[in-house]
Amino acid sequence: MSEKKKNKTFKYWVGRIHLWLGLISGLFVCFLGITGCILAFEREIENVTQPYRNLAVQNKPLLSPTALKKIADRALPNKHAHSITYQPGKSAQVVYYNFDPEYYYIVFVNQYTGEVIKVKNMNDDFFRIVIMGHYYLWLPPEIGQPVLTTATLMFVVLLFSGLILWWPKNKAASKQRFTIKWNAKWRRVNYDFHNVLGFYITWIIIFIALSGMVMGFQWFAKSVYFVSSGGKTLNQFEETYSDTTRNAKLQLNASAADQLWKSYLDADPKFNGSLDVHVPENEKASIEIAKNPDPETYWKADYSYFDQHTLKEIEVKHVFGKLKNATVADKIMRMNYDIHVGSIAGLPGKIIAFFASLIAASMPITGVLIWIGRNKKKKKSATAAQ
Template sequence: MRFKKIFGWLHLWLGLVSGTIVFIISITGAIYSWEPELSEYTEPYRHVTPKDQPFQPVTAIRAAGEASMGGEKAFRILYRGKDQAAVVQFFQKNPYHYYNVYVNPYTAKVQKVLNRDDEFFHFILNGHMYLWLPREIGDVIVGYGTLVFFLVLVTGIVLWWPRNKARRKVSFRIKLNASPKRRNYDLHNVLGFYASWIVAFAALTGLVWSFTWMAQAEFWVFSGGKKRPGAVPVKSDNHAPVKDSTSINQVFEAFLARYPNAAGYSISLPANDSAAVIVRAYPSPNQFYNADYLYFDQHTGREIPAPYLGKYQNATLAEKAVRMNYDIHVGSIAGLPGRLLMFFAALIAASLPITGFLVWWGRRKKKKPASRPVNKMSAVSGTPAKPINYQSPGRLHTP
């Protein structure tokens, strides 16, 4: 009992401290989980009429995007299918800006220049990751808020765990015909119990992005005690005797021939003369863990062996865990059913601070029980009188 009292105290105060953060993170996560589908219907500039002809060369699509941005260098191009516009992306940290330029891949004509800060789902994502605060502040608050929330989940499961068979009969379902206070209690406990096992994965994977020690711990566990490698630079031969600025076109054409059935492709454009071209092929839509990463010399088009994060079939268990982090976080690791589970779990997680606060507030407002009358000697028999019973026998206590 003393052990549970400690966990109860932790669950209460950690929950009160992190409640607002948890609500924002959870509700924005639930909304953002449907970004791929909703964007398809609300952003017509993403679409093109498919044609029975090859795409324009990568250099032509890049040039169209960069011209629309006043000559700024693009850092990546995304291809999402034959009926989708190519997306030329531009990003700068200082001063910060993030733009998507949508280009028709058959004609190299610009369809839309989009400031990501003006995009609804980017606004939602900023709330999920930074609480709409400056990034350096919001990132820290979200990281520690998620850590506290994970502890709240653990203490909540411990407190919920039924002590006996009679308790187990009522612990797995919501009593709909009970009082409003009891229904709220069940919504918090029962729904919270079921959602915790799913939300815990979202919290843990979120912590991997927030804390270096968590990322290292994940790799250490799945690698059998090895340290997670940092960014491994893959460089082009800057001293190559022949430098072909259009070799990226041949690289992408050969890549398409190797992965003709991929659901999407991305090309990370070299930032300088010594950087490599990184091309990725995604086998299925809305999943990223099983992509193949290939590296090429930007001057010669020669393939460079991947030191880390190469082909998925060659990945170690630890590398697969790193790759799966995002897909586990959003539930897409299990396809559409997994995304649905994570969506409903996120909605329940958003409700937990509210129902938990109502439970706590109801207990604070609960009236103190009337004091028991002092036993007096019966005037007739001289024997002690029985105390008055203020609670009907067999009535269950409801918080």
Template sequence: MITTATTIQKNRPVKKKGKSMLRRVIDWLHLWLGLASGIIVLIVSITGCLFVFQKEINEMYYHRQLFVTPPAQQAPLPISVLKKRAEQVLGPNKPLLNITTWKQPDRAWEFMTYKGNDTALTYFGAVEYYESVMINPYTGEVTGVLDYKHNFFSIVKSIHWSLLLNTPYGQPVIGWGTFIFVILLITGLVMWWPKRWTKAAREQSFKIKWKASIKRVNYDMHNVLGFYSLLIALVIALTGMVWAFKWFESTVYVVASGSTTPPDVKRPVSVKTTAPVSADPLDVAFRAALPVLKDAKRIFVYPATFPEGVHVIGGLKGKETYYGADELQFDQYTGKLLGRRNDSHKNRGEKLIEMNYDIHVGAIGGLPGKIIAFIVSIICASLPVTGFYIWWGKKKKKSFAKG
């Protein structure tokens, strides 16, 4: 029997093609950046997951303080009267910062005070006080005083924001951890991408084999869940980076607005007058704002705090969201309307930056959006754990092989 060169070539074992240099670099980056940032990603993801439904949980827990029984056909008391009542409760050492009123008739109105300390190291030192007086707008009765500084979700938010440290110390750690997480998501997608789109490859890439070994289930959870959560996880991470880095916020603004020039926003000032006024200027301003902000569900008020300052009154169109606000400025001495800036006056960059919080927590999509943010946050929390288990299993396998 004659053995030809062709026959020998066919019978020769085929060598598997090794990974390219680029792929080896990507694998190396994914491994070591993941190990370096894993604990930060885990903490941020868990606290983010906890914070998603803070509004619903707080409203249940503080229901007696936040809700009132509205009397039939009775208008709320003047806002200046309610403000004075809140100031009496807070005392002279805790000046009022802002007021939140509701079109919803069964809501108590909120009168909030806050003072920070930029020199402190931890959250508890950085926030000197953060309280709200809740008042029944029809009777002036105080329904409760909420201590937000020690509220569970405020502490969770601080861990999420800056690891319970003051912002200058903790937020850079969170910011760079988030930046690394973005790199991990991108390198993870490259590693997940099948070489060939065969049926077996699709099965492995898109399905978790729950009946397989623990190691295989863990591997599938890391790869498959990481892929399915990729886009939302990227959005959550990138919106987090907007707060962490000024350069990133500026980049987002420039890309969205198409301009490097900040908007020219006029800042009106109040002018002191000796002319008598027939009513409290804040009441005059608030009454004038109501028909203008008729589509708002919440109306916020920032009373003037210095001689040239103005009363700022704005309307929020959502019960929970903060984007899309129309804003009015009133003279603090007369209640006269001095300026107006609607949401329609803002450019695309301003609007996107304003939406950042609502996108980050999923509130922009209503309850379904928050549920998605909650689930994706859980998956993001699992990725460092499953990734570490994959690495640990390979390390033990190598050690066993050497032994």
């Protein structure tokens, strides 16, 4: 068999794989691309359409975390607060959520006056609904997430098989691989759209797809960490507890969470990022404080954990600890969500992620049109031969 024949046979089977994986995963890929476009500018849209999130900075003292929690508790009785978030120019957010029974609320409070601005049931929030679809297809997580992540895995294979099919045979053919022939018939334009734009977005969408797989498949997340860390095991998060064996507790005028919060403010009074205070749910729980200098992303946040009885900082060895202690592998895990939505590169990154997701959503459609066109052409050729 000649070398030319081998190459043709190889591309033929790559084409078959590309076709059938595309037909199987096409609807899911289209869905993920469209919902990804909607979520790309979630924060920007929320800031415009939900004005209660914004609050002018005032020259007044801030209410403490426990004070805000008490105010929010009156608005949501019999619910357990998870955290209180402060950010200059934003309303304080007291977050409530639980899985048994399931609920997710945010109480927006004026951190200067204590006025409750909005009690929002996040299960009715538009973007929350879209996120649940994007992550779980609005099915139970144990069902929906594997389905969508498997479709994402198929899409990754489609990206690489598409590159093989796109690869030009010679220099003359390469001239047609980088531009769309807009003045041609619609079938040729559709073909070029699928191949040319597919080639360009591959180098962007591959990061979106792989970061989605990190969130969807634990085995994949562990594999990425294993490779990037040089053979270490991923410890993404573990519960951190206070030292409840101590009999003596601090005698404080305010709660331990308030004391820690105030120490953070005193240490950096001009801090312009976000500060999350996670109040302990019981005597065993620790106090978590997350200080993020860039609230538009997540990976730069410093997570510190303190014994609620002694205020002594608890050393942790998982990914979500102090940024200065994070290894390269830890930072890759921390950056994963920001890579997925494009915010890792700021507004330009979100714009790129938006258009890449939009084009990715179109790939199954243009691909099916190519397949239908080829089938019609084959039938016409068979009829003419008869």
